[in-house]
Amino acid sequence: MLLARGATVTIADPDAEAVSRVTAKHAVKVVAPEEIYDVACDVFSPCALGGILNDGTIGRLRCKVVAGSANNQLAEERHGAGLDKRGVLYAPDYIINSGGLINVAEELSGYDSERAMRKAAGIKDVLLKILDSARANGIPTYEAADRFAFTVAERLRDHGFSVAHHCGGGSFKAQMRRADASGALVAVIVGDDEAAAREASVKPLRVERAQIRLALDALPDSLSQLLYADET
Numbered sequence: 001m002l003l004a005r006g007a008t009v010t011i012a013d014p015d016a017e018a019v020s021r022v023t024a025k026h027a028v029k030v031v032a033p034e035e036i037y038d039v040a041c042d043v044f045s046p047c048a049l050g051g052i053l054n055d056g057t058i059g060r061l062r063c064k065v066v067a068g069s070a071n072n073q074l075a076e077e078r079h080g081a082g083l084d085k086r087g088v089l090y091a092p093d094y095i096i097n098s099g100g101l102i103n104v105a106e107e108l109s110g111y112d113s114e115r116a117m118r119k120a121a122g123i124k125d126v127l128l129k130i131l132d133s134a135r136a137n138g139i140p141t142y143e144a145a146d147r148f149a150f151t152v153a154e155r156l157r158d159h160g161f162s163v164a165h166h167c168g169g170g171s172f173k174a175q176m177r178r179a180d181a182s183g184a185l186v187a188v189i190v191g192d193d194e195a196a197a198r199e200a201s202v203k204p205l206r207v208e209r210a211q212i213r214l215a216l217d218a219l220p221d222s223l224s225q226l227l228y229a230d231e232t
Helices: 016-025 033-038 078-085 099-107 113-120 123-137 141-158 172-181 192-197 216-231
Strands: 186-189 199-204 212-215
Touching: 078 141, 099 113, 123 141, 141 216, 172 186, 186 216, 192 199, 199 216, 212 216
Parallel strands: none
Antiparallel strands: 186 199, 199 212
């Protein structure tokens, strides 16, 4: 799509065969993986390894925007602030790469490809809201993206719930496995679609119940009724 619109695309990959497959089909430029950080460009797009935005690479970037599909692109949170200080716009990874999570989440309640695509189409609007929030509050974009999830977690803690908070990191299935192994009673999922609707998806982990959607404003009370209804 980028090439069709006249963009110049430069790629790097440690897998020479993967590079050859791409160059056989597309007119892209190729550089060594260690040289990709020094390429002057509009958008730097990490799409494989995590942790590549770090002390050794951020200062070398010659881009205006970082936006890619890799998980955990920031080696540490402070590197998000480092990008912001350099005037590089960072699109939080777990926002823009959440199409895969949305697709897998659809499998939990009966897969519908058209519905999954409709939900994924909302990623753009959510990202724009994150960028607006960062601009309005004078904070880095990674922090604006995290604030919403932290707010939900703190509200639940204020109502006596024990909450293990986790943003991004690995595939959705891997995150759900960690949630199950933690001993938690439920997993509260606030993805792009949920955030846009001011709702949360709640998946029971210890009983055979269907995943449901709950309004964020009433989440503490609704969770109490869901978890402790059998005790009354």
